[in-house]
Amino acid sequence: MMEAVFSLLVGLFFAAGIYLMLSKAIVRILLGIVVFGNAVNLLIFAAGRIMREVPPVMAPDMMQLTGQTANPLPQALILTAIVISFSFFAFLLVLTFRTYQEVGTDDTVKLRVAEPEGEVLPPMGY
Known part of the structure; x- marks a missing residue:
């Protein structure tokens, strides 16, 4: 029974993470990455047989x-993944903040400085 609840929760986390990562705002993308990482951790945890009655100690x-x-x-593995995902989140948060300081926006459409408007685009096909 507990595995079914965790399976539904994992699916909900994956759906929410993907929805947030498809956003145009960098902060929402960042939150989507965090939710997606938590979904992966919960998936690994649910795959490892959840038992409260018996500890993992011999x-x-x-x-x-x-x-x-x-x-x-x-x-x-989850304990290690939590530490790694938190450090990755901290790095992305600093990178996002620095980008916002330089450009003044967190909209990914407005961050397309490398492709200025009005110039001819390169060929897209062969």
């Missing part, structure tokens, strides 16, 4: 597992 005298236990690998 007793020191056990040589092999005798019953069901939670898988500790997805939990360790």
Whole structure:
């Protein structure tokens, strides 16, 4: 039952992240990247068998597992992914703020400085 709820939540997070990343505002794109990263973390967590009753720890005298236990690998991967995604978010936030200081807008259409209006575009096909 719990896996079904997490599956729906993962789908909702992916949909919200993609919706935000398709925006024209850089801040919304940045928030979409954060939501998308959280969706991936939740997906890994849900794939690693969610169990509250059994901890992912073996007793020191056990040589092999005798019953069901939670898988500790997805939990360790998620912990690492949270740290990496937070540092990536901090980098993108500083980059966005610096871009806003230089250009004065966060609209991606207005940030097309490399393609000034009125010039002939290069050929688009072969």
